[in-house]
Amino acid sequence: MSDTVHIVEVGPRDGLQNEKTPISVADRITFVEALIAAGLKAVEVGAFVSPKAIPQMVGSADVLRGVSHHTECELPVLVPNEKGYEASQAAGAKLIAVFAAASEGFSRANINCSIEESIERFRPVLARAKADGVRVRGYISTVLGCPYEGEIKPQAVVDVAKVLWDLGCYEISLGDTIGVGTPVKARQLLRAVAGHVPMANLAMHFHDTYGQALANLYAGMEEGCRVIDSAAGGLGGCPYAPGATGNVATEDVVYMLEGMGIATGVDMAKLVAATNVVSGLIGRLPVSRVAAALNAK
Numbered sequence: 328m329s330d331t332v333h334i335v336e337v338g339p340r341d342g343l344q345n346e347k348t349p350i351s352v353a354d355r356i357t358f359v360e361a362l363i364a365a366g367l368k369a370v371e372v373g374a375f376v377s378p379k380a381i382p383q384m385v386g387s388a389d390v391l392r393g394v395s396h397h398t399e400c401e402l403p404v405l406v407p408n409e410k411g412y413e414a415s416q417a418a419g420a421k422l423i424a425v426f427a428a429a430s431e432g433f434s435r436a437n438i439n440c441s442i443e444e445s446i447e448r449f450r451p452v453l454a455r456a457k458a459d460g461v462r463v464r465g466y467i468s469t470v471l472g473c474p475y476e477g478e479i480k481p482q483a484v485v486d487v488a489k490v491l492w493d494l495g496c497y498e499i500s501l502g503d504t505i506g507v508g509t510p511v512k513a514r515q516l517l518r519a520v521a522g523h524v525p526m527a528n529l530a531m532h533f534h535d536t537y538g539q540a541l542a543n544l545y546a547g548m549e550e551g552c553r554v555i556d557s558a559a560g561g562l563g564g565c566p567y568a569p570g571a572t573g574n575v576a577t578e579d580v581v582y583m584l585e586g587m588g589i590a591t592g593v594d595m596a597k598l599v600a601a602t603n604v605v606s607g608l609i610g611r612l613p614v615s616r617v618a619a620a621l622n623a624k
């Protein structure tokens with residue numbers, strides 16, 4: 328597999344949205360700057376969501392403004408509805424991400440509406456984004472299991488993926504929100520969704536709760552998927568996914584890819600330095616095995 332992989336770093340958003348310690352805007356900018364300095368070409372910097380639901384993401388407009396001179400890097404932000412869209416545009420966002428779920432229970436818990444209602448909320452967002460020349464990514468959560476409904480059939484994911492794709496999302500990111508997937512299931516899921524959305528437009532967003540994320544990514548790569556979401560240090564989690572831990576660690580992904588002969592353009596020492604910055608801020612060591620190994624040297 329000697330070709331290219333696009334890494335979408337989600338640490339400053341997914342990584343920090345569940346942290347108890349509030350991180351200031353200035354510190355979040357420092358973290359994003361360190362990630363960009365490490366060579367990452369896409370960094371999700373924040374979310375324009377309800378401050379009551381996710382207080383950790385308050386100040387996302389200032390984080391985005393603080394790093395938007397990095398035109399060499401994609402800087403996506405989450406947007407759940409038109410209100411969020413307007414705030415994202417006031418802050419100058421050029422790339423946004425809407426987020427749906429494959430299960431009704433998670434949709435309700437996360438964004439307080441059914442899957443169908445969420446699509447109706449996204450419809451005007453996508454129409455306005457198209458008119459404004461803003462690119463839209465589409466997340467689907469709970470693709471390999473739901474904390475409220477258990478197993479999720481690939482068809483449920485396909486149904487939502489088709490709608491998001493038809494609405495104009497340029498990429499569909501498949502979220503194993505609670506990290507319960509295993510490689511064969513991840514492979515079957517990618518195969519099923521790729522029957523309706525081109526594989527080139529699919530991304531894998533795997534949390535690592537059960538330690539399967541790297542194996543699942545490898546299985547997805549064997550199917551041809553070449554976009555990987557990850558978080559520096561293995562940060563992350565969603566307040567509406569009880570017990571779920573962080574995203575697959577960017578260091579571990581980069582180590583695996585480089586070991587496969589796939590150049591990532593990421594400087595590992597600088598990436599670990601970025602992780603150490605955020606570890607200091609949240610007061611915890613990174614769960615990334617690679618970061619731990621390199622820090623021990």
Ligand code: HMG
Nearest residue numbers: 375376377380407410411437438439466468469502504565
């Ligand atoms: P709602 O209560 O249904 O919305 O929330 P509403 O329209 O009835 O508004 C209620 C209040 O929220 C109002 O304020 C609105 O102004 C405000 P009030 O009058 O009570 O003071 N409001 C907003 N404020 C700021 N920005 C907005 C916005 N919209 C409404 N955009 C809503 C619906 C979606 C807003 C809410 O449930 C919410 O913000 N949820 C947060 C969801 C979230 O951020 N979850 C974590 C990210 S998703 C994730 O982690 C999964 C992912 O990583 C993939 C994976 O791993 O699976 C992407």
Ligand code: MG
Nearest residue numbers: 341502504532
């Ligand atoms: Mg996530």
